[in-house]
Amino acid sequence: MVPAARGAKGWKRKRKEEHPMSEREGHDAVKAEEEARLAETLGLVRAALGEAEALHGRIEDGYREAKRYQVAYRGEIDPAEAFQNELALAEVDRRAAQSHEAAAQLRKMLDAPYFARVDFAADGEGGPEAFYLGRFSFAAEGRTVVSDWRSPVAALFYEHDETGPAAYEAPSGRVEGFLSRKRQLGVERGELVYAADSASSVRDEVLARELGRDSDRKMRVIVASIQAEQNRIIRDEEPGTLVIQGVAGSGKTSIALHRVAYLLYRRRGELSSRHVALLSPNRVFADYIAGVLPELGEEPIEAFDLRGVVERALGGSVRVAPARSSVDAVDEAWRERARLKGTAAFADAVLAFLEQVPETAFAAEDLTFGRRTLDAAWIDVRFRAHGGLALEERLDLVAASVVYELESTSVGRDRHAVPTKREARRRLAGMLRAKDALSLYRFFMAEHGWDGALAIGSKRTVEWEDAAPLALLQGAFSGFERYDGVKHLVVDEMQDLTPVQHVLVARLFRCGRTVLGDCCQVVDDGNSATLEDVARAYGAARVVRLTRSYRSTSEIVALANRVKPAAGLEAVERHGEEPRIVGCADTAEVLARTLEAVRAFRASGRKTLGILHASDELAARYAELLSRDVDVHLLTERTETFEEGVSVASVKMAKGLEFDEVVVLDADERFFSTELERTLLYVAVTRALHRLTVLHRGRPSRFLAG
Ligand SMILES: Nc1ncnc2c1ncn2[C@@H]1O[C@H](COP(=O)(O)OP(=O)(O)OP(=O)(O)O)[C@@H](O)[C@H]1O
Numbered sequence: 001m002v003p004a005a006r007g008a009k010g011w012k013r014k015r016k017e018e019h020p021m022s023e024r025e026g027h028d029a030v031k032a033e034e035e036a037r038l039a040e041t042l043g044l045v046r047a048a049l050g051e052a053e054a055l056h057g058r059i060e061d062g063y064r065e066a067k068r069y070q071v072a073y074r075g076e077i078d079p080a081e082a083f084q085n086e087l088a089l090a091e092v093d094r095r096a097a098q099s100h101e102a103a104a105q106l107r108k109m110l111d112a113p114y115f116a117r118v119d120f121a122a123d124g125e126g127g128p129e130a131f132y133l134g135r136f137s138f139a140a141e142g143r144t145v146v147s148d149w150r151s152p153v154a155a156l157f158y159e160h161d162e163t164g165p166a167a168y169e170a171p172s173g174r175v176e177g178f179l180s181r182k183r184q185l186g187v188e189r190g191e192l193v194y195a196a197d198s199a200s201s202v203r204d205e206v207l208a209r210e211l212g213r214d215s216d217r218k219m220r221v222i223v224a225s226i227q228a229e230q231n232r233i234i235r236d237e238e239p240g241t242l243v244i245q246g247v248a249g250s251g252k253t254s255i256a257l258h259r260v261a262y263l264l265y266r267r268r269g270e271l272s273s274r275h276v277a278l279l280s281p282n283r284v285f286a287d288y289i290a291g292v293l294p295e296l297g298e299e300p301i302e303a304f305d306l307r308g309v310v311e312r313a314l315g316g317s318v319r320v321a322p323a324r325s326s327v328d329a330v331d332e333a334w335r336e337r338a339r340l341k342g343t344a345a346f347a348d349a350v351l352a353f354l355e356q357v358p359e360t361a362f363a364a365e366d367l368t369f370g371r372r373t374l375d376a377a378w379i380d381v382r383f384r385a386h387g388g389l390a391l392e393e394r395l396d397l398v399a400a401s402v403v404y405e406l407e408s409t410s411v412g413r414d415r416h417a418v419p420t421k422r423e424a425r426r427r428l429a430g431m432l433r434a435k436d437a438l439s440l441y442r443f444f445m446a447e448h449g450w451d452g453a454l455a456i457g458s459k460r461t462v463e464w465e466d467a468a469p470l471a472l473l474q475g476a477f478s479g480f481e482r483y484d485g486v487k488h489l490v491v492d493e494m495q496d497l498t499p500v501q502h503v504l505v506a507r508l509f510r511c512g513r514t515v516l517g518d519c520c521q522v523v524d525d526g527n528s529a530t531l532e533d534v535a536r537a538y539g540a541a542r543v544v545r546l547t548r549s550y551r552s553t554s555e556i557v558a559l560a561n562r563v564k565p566a567a568g569l570e571a572v573e574r575h576g577e578e579p580r581i582v583g584c585a586d587t588a589e590v591l592a593r594t595l596e597a598v599r600a601f602r603a604s605g606r607k608t609l610g611i612l613h614a615s616d617e618l619a620a621r622y623a624e625l626l627s628r629d630v631d632v633h634l635l636t637e638r639t640e641t642f643e644e645g646v647s648v649a650s651v652k653m654a655k656g657l658e659f660d661e662v663v664v665l666d667a668d669e670r671f672f673s674t675e676l677e678r679t680l681l682y683v684a685v686t687r688a689l690h691r692l693t694v695l696h697r698g699r700p701s702r703f704l705a706g
Pocket of ligand 1 (some may be wrong): 131222246253656657658
């Protein structure tokens, strides 16, 4: 084996060293080689697309013909034949969808069939082989032309900066060998834009190029520039729960979605998109990230929100009041109640209580039917025999035992006194100390001296903070309808869930999980969950940490670090304007400055501008005032889609999203003075990719000064 460029740093130097050519000639040779390869690949893709389209046309003709036959001979076809026809049509439908999907992928490949090349020689297998890596794999003429970014060999590209001895894990075992080339290839609209042999400097350049792009209304695919630390998370296949703690903009959400794509690829046949679900903070966020999996050639996954999950677990037994925000709510008593229920100690108390529910809630008594009595001890033993089941499920089983016992041991006249199972169940239910989960919850709160922290409104309406613990008790009382169809769950913005809410999610979704978020972005003082609390809620979860921030320019990251030094963001070298911090005399000036920023944004040709306020109510008020002059979208809990243009939102609603430019309103002591508000300001400034304007009235927030 003759390595092509052992240890070379970049293609220019490497070519120069190895060939007696000038740098220019080396460049031209690489360019010519890659252009020829690109032309060949595009030719093959075009041919495959032609075939796929022709096949699609034939399938559609066949479908139409079969339908026509069905209609024309409706009266004459017997039911068996009609059924056969339906099955055949369903199969044709499936093939049509597949061929449509294949054609769509091929069209995307015409734009950019691949983004990289690695030359690797496996030990003992002769000279190096070139692997081209793309978003989708592609085979033609009996060979692999492009390998999927998730294929085992592609790990070489993500894991190695330098050429040299290397290895990757294949299904058949570890493949050792020599990586002689790692080339980054920029292809846009079918044209080769750049070709550069990788070293860390090139990798950084490519990353900076990717990051410098404008944001979109949809989250982007990052396969061409996944970093080694991110790659390890994406390719982590250990069972159980993986918790990703990452600073703002560290790519957590992107990685989680690429990880789902990776798992779908690796476990094809066993895991499909139907088996993966996402627990997302709100609908706008779900819409924002919805495009990533389809862009990677996978079906979209189902998104749930926590409220939906909690209400389903409660099964309509109570009503749940809307969630309140600790930024807007001035009700100190409510804050106190919420704070209590957001602690890990509260979650622990609920868990301990769940363990004792059977003992607490059921007191066995003698049970008499006619002349026969089953004594309390007999009942108690049977009740306890069904550990792990919900109270009501146990009562069903004990009722069945009662009937069986009486039936099998009664003779003569006593047989008339044997109860039905329903009657036995009714009598056993009379031994419950609590008639439902809500009574149990009251009992639990009273037992801990927390009765004052329970505010139940009319028509059994409980506060949002009580809904999850109550749902856990509902599970202990009546049993849960679990999400058994879900084999992998992604929980995003983990810091939005309190410890007890995490415990509920862990019980409802008993499957592999990727849980991600940033415990530095808790924007609710009613939640004191730490990273350890989150990991504990899911049993023995593995925790990984990401500290590099990819989203914002170094200047914006520097400001974010001043606002919240504890976050410890590491910037990626990418420079832009200094953030502007502007004092305003009054609301009129805040509006005028904001409009100025909107006009500059419009002129820049960038795609998204976020105008953010600490408060939901004031965000709505500002949106109303601004909409007199410019088009703006207000993002609320009810918003369904994330649009290009100007969005106005509270910081809480903007979490997880990003904008090319951000204006933070009222960044002064009125809104940003407490520790919670420090976090809000941190979240707000870290939403910006390229430009940030911070407006304040009166004294600027102390956090802006560091
Ligand atoms: N390796 C990468 N290559 C290119 N872009 C990347 C990479 N990693 C992250 N990004 C970009 O960084 C931005 C932040 O990513 P993402 O939203 O996934 O981060 P996050 O950690 O979930 O952020 P937050 O917690 O602040 O919401 C996105 O624009 C994403 O495309």
